[in-house]
Amino acid sequence: xxxxxxxxxxxxxxxxxxxxxxxxxxxxxxxxxxxxxxxxxxxxxxxxxxxxxxxxxxxxxxxxxxxxxxxxxxxxxxxxxxxxxxxxxxxxxxxxxxxxxxxxxxxxxxxxxxxxxxxxxxxxxxxxxxxxxxxxxxxxxxxxxxxxxxxxxxxxxxxxxxxxxxxxxxxxxxxxxxxxxxxxxxxxxxxxxxxxxxxxxxxxxxxxxxxxxxxxxxxxxxxxxxxxxxxxxxxxxxxxxxxxxxxxxxxxxxxxxxxxxxxxxxxxxxxxxxxxxxxxxxxxxxxxxxxxxxxxxxxxxxxxxxxxxxxxxxxxxxxxxxxxxxxxxxxx
Numbered sequence: 001x002x003x004x005x006x007x008x009x010x011x012x013x014x015x016x017x018x019x020x021x022x023x024x025x026x027x028x029x030x031x032x033x034x035x036x037x038x039x040x041x042x043x044x045x046x047x048x049x050x051x052x053x054x055x056x057x058x059x060x061x062x063x064x065x066x067x068x069x070x071x072x073x074x075x076x077x078x079x080x081x082x083x084x085x086x087x088x089x090x091x092x093x094x095x096x097x098x099x100x101x102x103x104x105x106x107x108x109x110x111x112x113x114x115x116x117x118x119x120x121x122x123x124x125x126x127x128x129x130x131x132x133x134x135x136x137x138x139x140x141x142x143x144x145x146x147x148x149x150x151x152x153x154x155x156x157x158x159x160x161x162x163x164x165x166x167x168x169x170x171x172x173x174x175x176x177x178x179x180x181x182x183x184x185x186x187x188x189x190x191x192x193x194x195x196x197x198x199x200x201x202x203x204x205x206x207x208x209x210x211x212x213x214x215x216x217x218x219x220x221x222x223x224x225x226x227x228x229x230x231x232x233x234x235x236x237x238x239x240x241x242x243x244x245x246x247x248x249x250x251x252x253x254x255x256x257x258x259x260x261x262x263x264x265x266x267x268x269x270x271x272x273x274x275x276x277x278x279x280x281x282x283x284x285x286x287x288x289x290x291x292x293x294x295x296x297x298x299x300x301x302x303x304x305x306x307x308x309x310x311x312x313x314x315x316x317x318x319x320x321x322x323x324x325x326x327x328x329x330x331x332x
Contacts, residue, residue: 002160004046005085006078006106010117012067013038017112023080042067046077046088047148049141051097068092072117078106079160086158088148089134093120099138101147101158102127 009018013035020026020039028036041054041063048054051063060066067075068091077088085105091098102110110127111118118126127134135155138144146152150162224231 002079002081004043004077004160005080006076007039007043007046008074008076008078008106008108008111009042009067010072010074010076010111011070012042012073012075019108042075045075045090049099049144064092064097068097072119074111074117076106076111079158088158089123091120093137096139097141099144101135101138101155103133103135104131107132 003023005021005023007020007022009015011017015035018035022043028039030036037055041056044054045051045063054063056063056066067073071092073091075090077090079086079088087102087104087106089100089102104127107130110130110132111123113122124134138147143152147155147158148160150156150159152159156162
């Protein structure tokens, strides 16, 4: 029995290299953002090759852009059976997703050398050197599905399941991956009927709750789409309101900061004013003291000056008397 046994991501999504064995029951456990959905969608794409049916919302990057951001971004699937393995090499070429089938087991050295991913040409050259046959590129998703589900006789050795009416299988697998609310028995019955060539009847009464769930989901989606624009306007207005609230908070913070700064400056000015007032008072006291000392000294000098003038007057009179005695004739 053939089965997908390994998936390898190289420079794909958000990882440089990741390899996962898929033999047996696999349980993905982890918190949000750890890569569970990334791996599940990569596995789902192997079976349905339909980028529109991977559960990726329109707001997110497309499968092609997210998983293959570089020219050397690859996803390698290994399919195993008892005596033979082969690989499906998926990458983006000329902005289109491209499949290549490789005869042989997965070998890391075919794709990576010295911790670097090899180019498309280098991978093909190395595969040929090691005896691997790399088949032509396949860009058509329908052709790829025909091969893995056994509808292409020329590539029959690469089928995983063989059923001429395989069209229900990818859809069923997509439902299993994307709808966790489906009942386990209903899933098993649908898969078995999808693999059978015989027509089968779907018991609507037995699966009424599935139909009701789908109807309710459809009603909810329809109701959402009806009010989506109005809801978007409300969300936009709410976001604008939040921005205004943030603006008010920012403005209030700036006003408060300016007020506190003004109060601080006011206290500084008041302290400076007190210091300057004290200095003025001190200087005024000094000036008053100097003026008083000046007046005292002025009076002393004036008194001394008066005495000097009187002494000079007396000296002049004595000098005159002396001249009269010495020259009596000249005095007449």
